[in-house]
Amino acid sequence: MKKILIILVLLIVGITAVSAHGVDITADTMVITNNTNGQLVKDIADANGINISVYKFTSEDEVAHILEHSVNNTNKRILLVAYQDTGKEFLNEHQELSDRIIIVDDLNNETILDGLNQIMNAPTGNTQTDSNFGLPLGIGIVIGLIIGLGIGVLISKKKS
Numbered sequence: 453m454k455k456i457l458i459i460l461v462l463l464i465v466g467i468t469a470v471s472a473h474g475v476d477i478t479a480d481t482m483v484i485t486n487n488t489n490g491q492l493v494k495d496i497a498d499a500n501g502i503n504i505s506v507y508k509f510t511s512e513d514e515v516a517h518i519l520e521h522s523v524n525n526t527n528k529r530i531l532l533v534a535y536q537d538t539g540k541e542f543l544n545e546h547q548e549l550s551d552r553i554i555i556v557d558d559l560n561n562e563t564i565l566d567g568l569n570q571i572m573n574a575p576t577g578n579t580q581t582d583s584n585f586g587l588p589l590g591i592g593i594v595i596g597l598i599i600g601l602g603i604g605v606l607i608s609k610k611k612s
Contacts, residue, residue, distance in 0.1 A: 456606070479505035481529045483568070494506045518530070519553065539553060552576070
C-alpha cells in the first residue's frame with residue numbers, strides 16, 4: 453500500500469498544470485466595443501462594406517479573457533474601440549501581438565474606419581497543429597510508461 457501511495461504522489465507531482473481556459477467561440481477577426489459605441493462601429497463597417505464581427509463587452513475581465521485567446525490563435529485579429537486600458541496592459545505583456553491587436557483611442561468615424569482597415573489587413577499565421585500534437589503525445593507516453601512500470605513492479609513483487 454505504501455508503494456502505491458508513493459507512485460500516486462510521484463504521478464501527481466509529475467503531471468504538469470493544465471490551464472482550463474475554455475474554448476473561444478468568437479470570430480477570428482473581431483471588434484471589441486461597449487454599449488455606447490457598438491452600434492456606431494457596426495454602422496461604419498456596414499457602410500464601408502467591411503464584414504467584421506462586432507462584440508459588445510460589459511467588463512474588463514471579459515475583454516482580458518478574449519485577448520488571452522489571441523496568444524495561441526495566430527489567426528485572431530482584434531480591434532479595440534472600448535476597454536483600451538485593458539488592451540494596452542495586455543500588449544505591454546505580449547508585445548509580439550501588436551500587429552494583430554489594434555487599439556483606437558480617439559473615437560470618431562475616421563479613426564474607427566482606419567482601425568477597421570488596419571485590422572482587416574493585419575497579418576495572420578496558420579496554426580501549426582503538427583507541432584502542437586507532439587507535446588501532449590510525448591507527455592502521455594511518459595505518463596503511461598511511469599504507470600506501466602509502477603504496476604509491473606508491483607505485480608512482479610507479488611508473484612515472487
